[in-house]
Amino acid sequence: MEVGLNHFLTVSVALFSLGLYGVVTRKNAVMVLMGVELILNSANINFVAFSRFGNFGIDGQLYALFVIILAAAEAAIALAIVLNIYKTFVNVNIDEINNLKE
Amino acid sequence: MGLYDIIFYLFAIITIASAVVVVNSKNIVHAAFSMLLTFFGVSGIYVLLGADFLAVVQIMVYVGGILILLLFGVMLTNKIVSVDIRSGSIQVIPAIIALGAFAAILFSIMTSTNWKSESFEIPTTTSVELGNLLMSQYVLIFELLAILLLVAMIGAASIARRDKE
Amino acid sequence: MNGFPILSLITFLPIIGMIIILFMPGKMGKEIKILSLVITFIQIILAVILLGNFNYNAGGIYEASSFQFLEKFRWIELTGLSWIGTIKVDYFLGVDGISVPLILLTAIVSFIAVISSWTITKSVKGFFALFLLLDTGMMGVFVSLDFFLFYIFWELMLLPMYFLIGIWGGPRKEYAAIKFFIYTLFGSVFMLLVMIALYFSASETLADGSSVFTFNLLTLMNPGNYTADGILSPLNPNNYRFIAYIALFVGFAIKIPMFTFHTWLPDAHVEAPTPISVILAGVLLKMGTYGILRISFPIFPEVTQDLAYYIALFGVINIVYGALVALAQKDFKKLIAYSSVSHMGYVLLGMASMSTTGITGAIFQMFNHGTITAMLFLIVGVVYDRAHTREINAFGGLANKMPMYTGFVTVAFFAAIGLPSLSGFISEALVFIGAFGVDEIRVLTIIATSGILLGAAYMLWTLQRIFFGEFNMKWDSVLHDLTFREYAMLIPLTIIIIFLGIYPSAMLDVMNTSVNTLVEFISRNSDIIRLSGM
Amino acid sequence: MSELANINIAILILFLPLVGFTIVLFFGKRFSKVYLIEVAIITLAFILSLVLGYSKLTTYINQDLLFSFTWINFGNVPNIGPLHIDLGIKIDNLTVIMLFVVNLISMLVHIYSIAYMNGDKRFSRYFAYLGIFTFSMLGIVLTDNILMMYIFWELVGLSSYLLIGFWYEKKSASDAGKKAFLTNRIGDIGMFIVILILFTNYHSFSFDYIYSQISNGVLPFGSEAWLTAAGILVFMGAVGKSAQFPLHVWLPDAMEGPTPVSALIHAATMVAAGVYLVARIFVMLTADAMLVIALVGAVTSLFAATIALTQNDIKKVLAYSTVSQLGYMVMALGVGAYSFAFFHLVTHAFFKACLFLGSGSVIHAMHHEQDIRQMGGLKKKMPVTYYSFLIATLAISGIPLTSGFLSKDGLLAGTLAFGELTGHWLIPIMGFLVAFLTAFYMFRLVILTFHGKPRNKEKYDHTHESPFVMVLPLIVLSTLSIFFWYTPNPVSPQDGWFIGKWVQTPHTVVPESARFEFMKTDHVEEHGETAEPETPVVHSHMYEHAMHWAHYPAMILSILLGGLGILLSFLMYQWKKISADKLAEKVKALYNGSLNKWYVDEFYHSTFISGTLGLGKSLSWFDKWIVDGIVNGTATLTRLFSRISGLFDTYIVDGFVNATAFVSGFIGLNFKKLQTGKVQTYIVLVIFSILIIFFIIGPF
Secondary structure, three states: OOOOHHHHHHHHHHHHHHHHHHHHHEOEHHHHHHHHHHHHHHHHHHHHHHHHHOOOOOHHHHHHHHHHHHHHHHHHHHHHHHHHHHHHHOOOEOOOOOOOOO | OOHHHHHHHHHHHHHHHHHHHHHHOOEHHHHHHHHHHHHHHHHHHHHHOOOHHHHHHHHHHHHHHHHHHHHHHHHHHOOOOOOOOEOOEOOHHHHHHHHHHHHHHHHHHHHHOOOOOOOOOOOOOOHHHHHHHHHOOOHHHHHHHHHHHHHHHHHHHHHHOOOOO | OOOOOHHHHHHHHHHHHHHHHHHOOOOOHHHHHHHHHHHHHHHHHHHHHHHHOOOOOOOOOOOHHHOEEEEEEEEEEEEEEHHHEEEEEEEEEEEOOOHHHHHHHHHHHHHHHHHHHHHOOOOHHHHHHHHHHHHHHHHHHHHEOEHHHHHHHHHHOHHHHHHHHHHHOOOOHHHHHHHHHHHHHHHHHHHHHHHHHHHOOEEEEOOOOOEEEOOEHHHHHOHHHEOOOOOOOOOOOOOHHHHHHHHHHHHHHHHOOOOOOOOHHHHHHHHOOHHHHHHHHHHHHHHHHHHHHHHHHHHOHHHHHHHHHHHHHHHHHHHHHHHHHHHOOOEHHHHHHHHHHHHHHHHHHHHHHOOHHHHHHHHHHHHHHHHHHHHHHHHHHHHHHHHOOOEHHHOOOHHHHOHHHHHHHHHHHHHHHOOOOOHHHHHHHHHHHHHHOOOOOHHHHHHHOHHHHHHHHHHHHHHHHHHOOOOOHHHOOOOOOOOHHHHHHHHHHHHHHHHHHHOOHHHHHHHHHHHHHHHHHHHHHHHHHHHHOO | OOHHHHHHHHHHHHHHHHHHHHHHHHHOOOOOOOHHHHHHHHHHHHHHHHHHHHHHHHOOOOOOEEEEEEEEEEEEEOOOEEEEEEEEEEEOHHHHHHHHHHHHHHHHHHHHHHHHOOOOOOHHHHHHHHHHHHHHHHHHHHEOEHHHHHHHHHHHHHHHHHHHHHHOOOHHHHHHHHHHHHHHHHHHHHHHHHHHHHHHHHOOOEHHHHHHHHHOOOOHHHOHHHHHHHHHHHHHHHHHHOOOOOOOOHHHHHHHOOHHHHHHHHHHOHHHHHHHHHHHOHHHOOHHHHHHHHHHHHHHHHHHHHHHOOOOEHHHHHHHHHHHHHHHHHHHHHOOOHHHHHHHHHHHHHHHHHHHHHHHHHHHHOOOOOEHHHOOOHHHHOHHHHHHHHHHHHHHHOOOOEHHHHHHHHHHHHHHHHHHHHOOOHHHHHHHHHHHHHHHHHHHHHHHHHOOOOOOHHHHHHOOOOOHHHHHHHHHHHHOOEHHHOOOOOOOHHHOHHHHHHOOOOOOOOOHHHOOHHHOOOOHHHHOOOOOOOOOOOOOHHHHHHHHHHHHHHHHHHHHHHHHHHHHHHHHHHOOOOOHHHHHHHOHHHHHHHHOHHHHHHHHHHHHHHHHHHHHHHHHHHHHHHHHHHHHHHHHHHHHHHHHHHHHHHHOOHHHHHHHHHHHHHHHOOOOOOOOOOHHHHHHHHHHHHHHHHHHHOOO
């Protein structure tokens, strides 16, 4: 079987699920961020793959580029928040930070 | 099975395997480093898809920027002195069930959909084309993103800044 | 007034105010208050302009052409969503005789509530921003003719309410706020379900001949628009319509609040700050009954007819039960809260009669309850501000210490009792007249008349315990008669109550044509549905 | 004067007191003399009612003047057609007489109050209340429909509430006001239900329209039973307002109000409104309804008279006597003696107002001492009060040459005829017994108050005759208690203008089958050839005969019984031939019963009032612990689930635990547990929800 669109999408699916799994299960906030990065990467693969196999021109790559930029911004802000959380609660285990409750 | 296919499978395995390590590793530093591999894998896949410029950006930004940032995060929020930079997991079973089913559904949708996939010539380089687009059709978004990055930088600095008292 | 979007203006004006307030520094407390006052006052002016240009002879209810001040354009349009098809949501506003009185009420009560909020000192900016958001939500519910839009406004009003009770409330504010929120959300879930089910049951034919699903209430009212296999189609020989009706009714009944769903009300009222109690009793409760009239009745006319007896039954339970429980209360505010439960029972009873007199009485009762109960809560607020207690037995003999205050209290109490020449009497009498004319609920109506007596009993007893007898010297230093601000809140309401008691036609004429249309529409359409279905 | 002018005058009379009320209420505090405006306005209203009365009773004596307008218009109502609610006024002979009575007494009470209430801290407020009372009372009198009647009925209740509780610092006063309002409301519910019945059937509130429909055979819900029920229910309103048994309890307590108020509201006008109401609906009363009314009236009058025998508070005696006399009037309406009932209403209004104002004069002089055991010998000190009081007492006792004799005699003759015709002899027996008791206790009052020696020397020494403004009304009212105002012949009221010309029994409209035998249209045979059977007949010839027969026996019997009562009273209290104390000792049980008003209040308190309060308390408990308990229980239960899941989390295998937690979280979705505060749990839930949606409505 020749490698085609579905193969790339499969990688993307796997990466997305793993990323979400990381977001859901990890206790450490930094780890959760890593999960998010994985999800973003999976999305990027989709963009590029469709740009390659669909008749959409090169715009898909451009969007992937934008996503990368946003990911950088997001990582910066998120880490700043994590640092703040650390300052307040002395740990970054989000399952213990449940002030949202009541 | 041509060379192209072999290279694809190689990169795919690297990407997924390292991602599995990322989400399961107890040691955060290990996770961060295996993420490096993931990013490389993805970058390779980009190359296979003919997105050369993107592949380079991927490595530069992710590996050079984001990953370093994450590592700093790890170090700043864990006591470096104790070697035990470990982190546990919660609700593993439901997550596995949920995401397994989820992945299965995504996969089945993917396979059952009749994509109008057409293969095109792999362009030799995309940089020129991307550059043109960025400066014409997407110039507004480009500028906005620049501002966004600036704002994010200032914002991150202001949030993370220590209070005077 | 052609083309001038007065309804959008009256609805979104508070949001504009909110945005301005958010940009103002928190220190400018006084300016924020004045801005809110101006905004709500402009709202009153707009409402009066609306009333002035309102055509009393247009029925509304089911045909877009006889609605007034219509505003309609496509708001959300998503095409090609595989199995869902096309989602189209209209931004569809319009008023008829049923909504105009309530718009007027909302404008007036909001204005009064802003005056009453003058004493707020804790985080003024946040309070008024949320307050104005709440105002938009309330107004939106009364002007929207699209179910989706209606639902959005309905939910929009929930959030600020939660914070207004939860932050500015009394000692048990968190409990009360959560209870209010969960309860109402519980009801909204049912409403959402029915809304979606309705969406997939009826379709609208466009100009180009294609048909799309719709949230348009007027389209949903016409049995001809339902597709044969729609879940809630009248042609469908199952009783899903029945279930949907009950689910929708529960959603509305919680807001009214109907007996068994009413326990959030006393808690919310007791904990909420005075202006919020005023809004809660003055406007929010009306949204439940308005929803029933606007949505449940015309869309499910045949189920309404089948269940009218039970609606009346719950109405009567509300009347009698609320009054009896009020009789046993020791907390002034809780007593008023239960009297609200009792008075909203009249609205239910009037609607259940499905006669012109009954429904007219019900709508008029909504308006009157809005003004009278608002006044009662303001009255509680006045004494609570000074003495910081609401224990009825802690007072006594205030009549000599605060004579003007006592005068207003007497007017408000007698209006609540239903004394002729004050507005409450007209609406209660019309409700009774309407309900008595229906054979099935005649006995219930006779039982409900005991509410007249019980209402007088708890009100007069309270009047006596607080205002008559010996003055408790403990309060000598804190209690003083009304201030200018308090006059400004109480006098307009008093004037409205007396004016509408003597000349009720001022309000009744507004709703008359619409009510007749509604009554006629229900009986005609339920026949059509009964013939077509089953 | 044209009809329109008459109607305009009537409207002016109605609204003048309201204007007075408004002016005094708003300016009373600032200008202390504002009350004079109110007095002037009432005087003007009185003069106008004289003018109107003259015009009506001469020019329009057999014609009713009507005026109405649409108050609420419902437009073209589905299934019914055009529907509107009209209000209006109707001026007939009854109306103008009542206008005269109300305005006269109101004016006198206003004048009297200037001195009596002098120095009260809410002096002008008092006059404002009198104004609104007069307004509401005039509304009742003028209305042509039952809705407006009800509206003013309630307003009268309000002003009564305000005036009884005028001295609200006293708990007993505010209690009494509340009691009066609530007791009246019980009766009003009955009246309100009738409003509902009538409007449902006739879509109109107008008396005339409804009566014409009934006489055309359109009965409420098509049955005579409903017509009877309607009659009895309207009468419930009268039972409340006119303090008939079993709702009489409020009136004696209402004596907590200022005495002029008692004279105006609780003796002469408002309490008579109940009688006026029954007179208004008289034509639609069926035989059964009339019998009920007659019995209630008779029982009330006897019951109240027995209580009045032993009371020691001067106002309480008068209050029970009022209840008793109102019972008389109601009884008279029940037995069909319509014109005499109304006649008695008018005469009673004058002499009872005189009695109350006289007692007020005494109380004023004695510095608010109301106990007759502290009085005595006041005759010398207060001669004008004494003689006017005496004339009124003679009138109420039914002694010849007084107005009371005329009305009471006719009324008793009516009961006698009724007994003769229907066999209900109990009613006349009770009626005559009351005549005896009335004479006895009224003279007991006079003797204890004015005759003999002063029993409280200290207070006696300070008493003096009341000022002129208080004495003047007494003189006017006592003059009005003498026969020549009503008839030139002191033994036969039928020869006079009041009964002879002004007040005629109206034609009943109920179907023949629901009437008393004596009210049926006479058959042709009885009339002879010249009779016109189509003409509606008020009473058959049978009744005329019986009435004629009863006239002299009733007169002689009532004079005898009245004289006997007076004699007994003198024997016991003036000449002390019979010791009252010893008699009381002998029939101790009866004496205590009477003294304690037969324990009706206590009975009500221990049953209805505490029953309702108890029900309220238990429902409140139910509300707090059961209804709300279920709500909170659900929340607690979900929290419990989460707590349990938390325990599992700690002690049992990791994965299994998480599944359980997830399940409990899913249950908690409905209520409360959703707020674990863990974002990650939410995400898992979201994913599961998406999955479920996929499985339910997805393409699979």
